[in-house]
Amino acid sequence: MxxxxxxxxxxxxxxxxxxxxxxxxxxxxxxxxxxxxxxxxxxxxxxxxxxxxDEDFPVEHFCFRVSDAEFDAILKRLEDAGIGWRGDVRGRNDGKVGTAHGGRNIYWDEPDKHRWEILTKSYARRPG
Missing domain, CATH: 3.30.720.120 (Signal recognition particle alu RNA binding heterodimer, srp9/1)
Structure with a gap:
């Protein structure tokens, strides 16, 4: 593997x-x-x-699969830190949680514009 x-x-x-x-x-x-x-x-x-x-670099996307309890804890830490999030990969931070694919997910951008995501159920796994 x-x-x-x-x-x-x-x-x-x-x-x-x-x-x-x-x-x-x-x-x-x-x-x-x-x-x-x-x-x-x-x-x-x-x-x-x-x-x-100091060089230019592309914005990257990183996604972490977490348990429901971890999701709730991370969401609380984002809230406590005053960091906005959204349930869709693009758009404004609206504080909504995505529920597509049978789980929960959110996205937030860090100061260098990298896009972080947490989700409770992967939608990127190969079927079967």
Whole structure:
């Protein structure tokens, strides 16, 4: 089986971006992993390595499948942090929760414009 180990995420401020995501997901992070990264340890098999750059970079989309309890907790942390969200991938933050595909999902944009998503039921799995 092939598993994704880590992803490098470009940021204007790697520490601030990593700290924010780690706090919202309630996962550990390391401000100076390998000296140039701020690592967010999403789970035992996946790390997001934030790196600071002044170069242009594309907006990326990252989606995390979570339990219903984790969904509720993350939604509360977004609310407490004053970060808006929406139930659709595009559009304005309207505070709505998407319910397509038999689960719940929301999207929010972080300061560098990367688009984060949490969902309780994957719609990206291969059928069967």
């Amino acid at each position: 092939i598993e994704l180990d880590h992803v490098i995420v470009n940021a204007r401020d790697r520490v601030a971006s990593a700290r924010l995501l780690a706090s919202l997901l309630d996962v550990p992070w390391d401000e100076t992993a390998l000296g140039i990264f701020s690592a967010v340890y999403v789970n035992p098999g996946l790390t997001l390595d934030f790196i600071t750059t």
